[in-house]
Amino acid sequence: MGYRVTLRVNGERWELDLDPAETLLEALRGRVGVKSPKVGCERGDCGSCTVLLNGQTVRSCLVLAVEADGAEITTLEGIGCEGLAPVQRTLLEHNSFQCGFCAPGIVLSAVELLAAHPHPTRHQVQEALAGNLCRCTGYEPIIRAILGAGEEP
């Protein structure tokens, strides 16, 4: 059964006919065509499917796409579209990622953190990243980059 849903993705209006069993992750990747939210654990543990829903990070694998009716969704594609965000620059400078699978989720978690706490403490950064698993880096270069973004004028 089709459900007509209207939502904005990175500022663009989308009208979708959805099956209620579709997750937001599936709708974003399959119908809208944004591929930065990754299919990882699909149970909310790994954070690779993180998107901003009305400004808050959510696990898009745990949200039904129909729940997002009327919502404003931001994915990584909506963050760097007008030049790199400050935290993306510091992540680049610190060579923070290796394979990059976790990167979209981590950038969005950092964006949410820095919006609420422009100069976060190390503890706040660690808390913000606690739900974003990275199997390459050991987190240290990521944490340093986010702290560095908080120090920028």
Added chain:
Amino acid sequence: MTLTRSFTYVKPGSLDEALALLAEHGRAAAALAGGTDLVPWMRDDLVAPDVVVDIKGLPGLGGITLVDGALRLGALATFSDVLGSPVVSATFPVLAEMAGVVASVGIRNRATVAGNLCSAVPSNDAGPVLLAAEASLQVAGPDGERIIPLSDWFLAPRRTALAGGELVTGVTVPVPGRHGGCYLKLGRYRGEDLAQASVAVLALPGSRYHIAFGAVAPATVRATAIEECLGGRPLDEATLAAADDLVPEVISPIGDLRSSAEYRTHMCRVMLRRALRAAAQRLGGDGPPYGERLL
């Protein structure tokens, strides 16, 4: 499609409409709030509702307010709402201490306190603090509203006193007057994890304590025997040793992939001592700040 079973999705705009749907479909309906348990459970076929009733469109179910000396958490209040609530940090900060160790930010932004109680997994985080605080749930159903004390709520893992056709509309937490609180949760590592064991302590004037354990029994358990043993006595080594001896009588942990029963019992003793000390110090006004790592 990762959710393979089809279902109908409805988002009612009023409580009456929601209750009519729940009454019509009974156990075949599932209420959806944050979805952080319901969606993965549907994926794993642990639950297979024919109708999913999204309650996020119901008016008046959000927010956290202080009414007549009690915190009232609407059914849609998330753990992030608890963490960011000035009224919680001013009156009952141990609730925020608990919310701060639930999963991750992205989960806390969606997961609701009421939903955590409704999921009723043994390792739920909301249970111990709320049981120690003698909280209750407001439930709406076909026969009107009723109040279910949290002490009567948990029946078994994933089973509660909620009847078919009923909906939790809020949680009421009587705020103790002068008190110190502490919630300790043991995970396998820093960062997000389910609890291997958890303890909540409320220290009240006159050396009285309310204590509850999580993840070490089929349901969250109140430690009445330990409360009676500690009541009125100074927290010295003799008292704490007596409390240690009572821990195995209160809890009934299993061994699973997260830890052995023996380790859980051992850590319950360690955590009880630390939580008692921190709560008592906080009662006296000189304890560690809420949210500080004590494990």
